[in-house]
Amino acid sequence: MYENIKLIVCDIDGTMVPSHHKLSDYGKEMIQKIKEKNILFGIASGRSIKDIKYILSTWGYNQIDFIIGLNGSQLYDGTDDKVYDYFQMKxxxxxxxxxxxxxxxxxxxxxxxxxxxxxxxxxxxxxxxxxxxxxxxxxxxxxxxxxxxxxxxxxxxxxxxxxxxxxxxxxxxxxxxxxxxxxxxxxxxxxRQASKAYALEQFCIKHNIKLIDTMAFGDTTNDNEMIEAAGIGVCMINGSQDTKELADVITEKSVIEDGWADFIDRYI
Structure with missing residues (x-):
């Protein structure tokens, strides 16, 4: 069903981990599985790129394909180590x-x-x-x-x-x-122009990836546009109702149960 996926992007808090928790060994195994299948993997968060990089380092990752920071106002492209800034508040x-x-x-x-x-x-x-x-x-x-x-x-x-x-x-x-x-x-x-979806689209354009071939995981309102934009939008079962209504799929397990990793394990 998901054999054409070329890119997977995940929110952090409430999706990959409960807030202020470290990534589980199971989650790390699923990231490795994604990479072994030559699928690009990235993080999308409301946090800054600086903070996300620090969090990733505590998980044991010093390099990642891309990071969407500040809910889409920043994009880090790990393939060329460049940061792109987008729309700001006046x-x-x-x-x-x-x-x-x-x-x-x-x-x-x-x-x-x-x-x-x-x-x-x-x-x-x-x-x-x-x-x-x-x-x-x-x-x-x-x-x-x-x-x-x-x-x-x-x-x-x-x-x-x-x-x-x-x-x-x-x-x-x-x-x-x-x-x-x-x-x-x-x-x-x-x-209003800034969103995780916009930054995702910019990365996909740069790397010649169709949005239909992407998968996005999220759990709440600031993930909605990204979940809508991705070819497959996945909401956590612990997610907010507005996000669930927009998603193509809802995980069977919650963030506490590594629901995103369970989904990858089952379907990717």
Whole structure:
């Protein structure tokens, strides 16, 4: 059924591993299986390429065919070791997102130069920093976040507030940028033209691969466009309902059970 697949791309958190976990030995075996079949393999994540490379190194991988970072605002091509940057958020758009999020308790986070900038350095920020060995700086004021263009702005919120956050983001929908829930406590805003699907398409064009011959794994809203664009879009059984509705296939096992690896083992 999937004999023509030439490229496989996977989201990390909630797809390949539970958040802040290492890849299992079974997962590593399936990556090896993919490579032995001469299928290109890549990672797509909301994280930066720098952070993804660090995570991959903790898994024992120092080289990979490609990485889609920052939900598609970055593309790393491992075949020529080049990084490509795409659509960014303008400062005035970032400022608007603060107005959208103002009714809720939140902690803004942004990739800042080679570090992160946050509103408050709390326990969750500390945990994330330790996971990727990243540096953080604390903003002196809200205005620090919209001094220059940036790939995206993230807001950490209380899980109980997320349904209302999603409603407000939809109410104040912009033609220039979009808001996606990427975790149960994280809302991210990004240029509307940026997506994992766009970066995937750019890599495929460069390497003369048809999208119909690709397979993408994901679990939530920021994976939707990639899952739609791929020839075979696979959603994790633990994924969000909107992503399941767009997928061609749903895994039989969850991320905790290595559902993506089980799917590769069965069908590739």
């Amino acid at each position: 400062p005035e758009w970032i400022k608007e997102t603060f107005d959208i999020m103002r009714p809720f308790s939140h902690n803004p986070v942004m990739y800042f130069q080679k570090a992160y900038m946050c509103g408050v350095y709390d326990e969750k920020i500390h945990f994330s920093a330790q996971y990727t060995k990243s540096d953080y700086v604390v903003a002196q004021s809200e205005e620090d976040f919209y001094q220059e263009p940036n790939a995206k702005i993230m807001f950490r919120v209380d899980e109980k507030d997320m349904p209302e956050v999603e409603r407000r983001v939809k109410e104040f929908e912009s033609v220039y940028y979009k808001g996606n829930k990427t975790q149960s406590t994280l809302m991210e805003f990004q240029n």
